[in-house]
Amino acid sequence: MTRVLDVNGLTGGYGSVQILYGIDLHIDEGEFVTIIGPNGCGKSTFIKAIFGIADYYSGQVNYRGKSVSGMRTDQLVNMGIAYVPQVNNVFPSLSVEENLQMGGNSLSANILGQRIERALDMFPDLRSREHDLAASLSGGERQMLAISRALISEPNFLLLDEPTAALSPLYQQQIIERIDALREQGITVLIxxxxxxxxxxxxxxxYIMSNGKVVHTGDADHILTDPEIGQYFLGTHDD
Ligand SMILES: Nc1ncnc2c1ncn2[C@@H]1O[C@H](COP(=O)(O)OP(=O)(O)OP(=O)(O)O)[C@@H](O)[C@H]1O
Ligand SMILES: [Mg+2]
Known part of the structure; x- marks a missing residue:
């Protein structure tokens, strides 16, 4: 099995403000892996540090066996990595179609057109909105657009930061199902x-993070059913 991402002892942050204190994490080809943890523990910073947006200080980050520690975002995109940020992930003053075009502005018009078609096949709700401004989309439609745009570069590894935040339960379910379906196209997902x-x-x-560190990792089933983890990290109610 191919190890897609292998992170050992990653430290990082913003300038002199250290947020990550030695993260170890890996993800294999075709896996769907979720990172959870309380607000402010460094989840977004971790994803940003991988993607060359937050500052990398030290540690080893390998992508498909090659060191990418501290590499620039554009180089990572060319290697097949895509990222959907937690906030401000669409251009509100551009149309849906223009937003999708922004996802592949170095591609030929022909290829770009084909990829936009493929993205719209995956998120058909966006098809009827193609010429509307992104500002007019609902929260769930915006997330679909942000994910679609990330797919235009045809990534094989997708980093998603809270794609269901602030959405209705119905949209949350839909978005997670679509993300899960990406695995059938061979896309490895870290969320x-x-x-x-x-x-x-x-x-x-x-993986469970707290204060810039991984404090627990295990099979998703185990995390879901462990009563102590449930109490501290998942809320105590059953839904
Ligand atoms: N650009 C920045 N410059 C300095 N500090 C920042 C910056 N962005 C985030 N931080 C700080 O880094 C810490 C971790 O933030 P981060 O966004 O990674 O947390 P998170 O786990 O994603 O939280 P949430 O669940 O609320 O999204 C916080 O204390 C935050 O204030
Ligand atoms: Mg965050």
Missing amino acids: VEQNARLSLSRSDRG
Whole structure:
């Protein structure tokens, strides 16, 4: 099995503000892995550090066996990695179609057109909105657009930061199902989620972060059913 991402002892942050204190995490080809943890523990920073947006200080990050520690975002995109940020992930003043075009502005018009068609096949709700401004989309439609745009570069590894945050339960379910379906296209998925139960129910494995460190990792089933983890990280109610 191919190890897609292998992170050992990653430290990082923003300038002199250290947020990550030695993260160890891996993900194999075709896996769906969820990172959970309390607000402010460094989940987004971790994904950003991998993707060359937050500052990398030290540690080893390998992508498909090659060191990518501290590499630039554009180089990572060319290697097949895509990222959907937690906030501000669409251009509101551009149309849906223009947003999708932004996902592949170095591609020929022909190839770009084909990829936009493929993205719209995956998120058919967007098809009827193609010429509307992204500002007019609902929260769930915006997330679909953000994910579609990330797919235009035809990644084989997708980093998603809280794709279901602030969405209705119906949209949350739809988005997670679509993300799960990406695995059938051979895309490996690393996701940070607030709705941890929903995402973990589709995941192979999970990681729990706290204060810039991984404090627990295991099979998603185990995380979902462990009473102590449930109490501290998943909320105590059953849903
Ligand atoms: N650009 C920045 N410059 C300095 N500090 C930042 C910056 N962005 C985030 N931080 C700080 O880094 C810490 C971790 O933030 P991060 O966004 O990674 O947390 P998170 O686990 O994703 O939280 P949430 O669940 O609320 O999204 C927080 O203390 C935050 O204030
Ligand atoms: Mg975050």
